[in-house]
Amino acid sequence: MKNKSIFTGILAVSLGSTLALGQALTGTKLGQEERRQGRSIEQRQGNDNEKTESQETREKLRGGGDQGSPQGKRPKIERCGDKVKGTLKSIMEQLDLTEDQKEAFIKAHREFAAEKKEIAERKGTTEEQKRAKYEAMQEQIKEHRKRIDSILNDEQKAKLRELFEKAGKCQRDEDGNQGQKQERPGHQREKREQGEGDKKREGGQEQGKKREGGQEQGKKQKPREDDPAVVDLRKELKELHEAMNLTKDQKAALHKNREAWHKTAYSIHKNKDISEEDKKKQLRKAWAAFASARAQLLTKDQLEIVKKMHAAIREFHQQRKERLAQKEDGEPVSTQDRR
Helix, strand or coil: CHHHHHHHHHHHHHHHHHHHHHHHHHHHHHHHHHHHHHHHHHHHHHHHHCCCHHHHHHHHHHCCCCCCCHHHCCCCCCCCCCCCCHHHHHHHHHHCCCHHHHHHHHHHHHHHHHHHHHHHCCCCCCHHHHHHHHHHHHHHHHHHHHHHHHHCCHHHHHHHHHHHHHHHHEEECCCCCEEECCCCCCHHHHHHHCCCCHHHHHHHHHCCEEEECCEEEECCCCCCCCCHHHHHHHHHHHHHHHHHCCCHHHHHHHHHHHHHHHHHHHHHHHCCCCCHHHHHHHHHHHHHHHHHHHHHHCCHHHHHHHHHHHHHHHHHHHHHHHHHHHHHHCCCCCCCCCC
């Protein structure tokens, strides 16, 4: 009997503890829910009067108005004439151009844009085609500069050069702030001398090489700009070109002849109705016509200089081919300059 009383007492105490714990947990949960609801109501009421930082920032960008309001619309980009964007307009304003100068300035830029597009659309896969595109683009840039110089006076020309130099030096620092980067011309060369670019160069030399059945297949590597052989070649070609002593009439006629060759070559490459063999034949024929017209424009001495230029280019490519072959075979590569 005594044991039954003890058991009954323990059971009652356990049930009471369980009920008390359940009520406490229920009260805690209900209290948390009420507090959450209260905070949500307060936040909604507060949001009617206060705005977050992101909302304030968006309003500033919109000009102070709410989204959807007339003040909230993004301002239109100011344009000067038909399809003239802010950068060109800013340049013209800083140069203080007259109305006639503005009209000629805009016309020159539109013509240059059309010429660049025509050259960019030329297809080219071989080295000769790519070189032809590059030369054509360089000629168009020179012609564009001449057109711009003919529009501006001396003071405006100096101001334009100053703007371009300032834009070229404009960089961003590590924090993303606008600033001036010093000693820019030799920056990349110094990095290479310090060895920071060695890893990238080694990786680039390995790219494009694929081994199948023990044979290497890959694209030709483009010679580096700071390669001593490239520097010597450019120096030699420049000296030979200056030695030709071309007249203005000769330069204009040669430019016209070269442009005709580029257009003919482009049309041949773009023609899908003929075979590759026929394309080669037509290109040889067009090149022969180009060379013949060039020979009529130059004197015998000038033609001899042209032959020397071609020989220097062939020698450069032959020596470079030999150096690459030695490198692949693991032989020591001579770093002597071209003679």
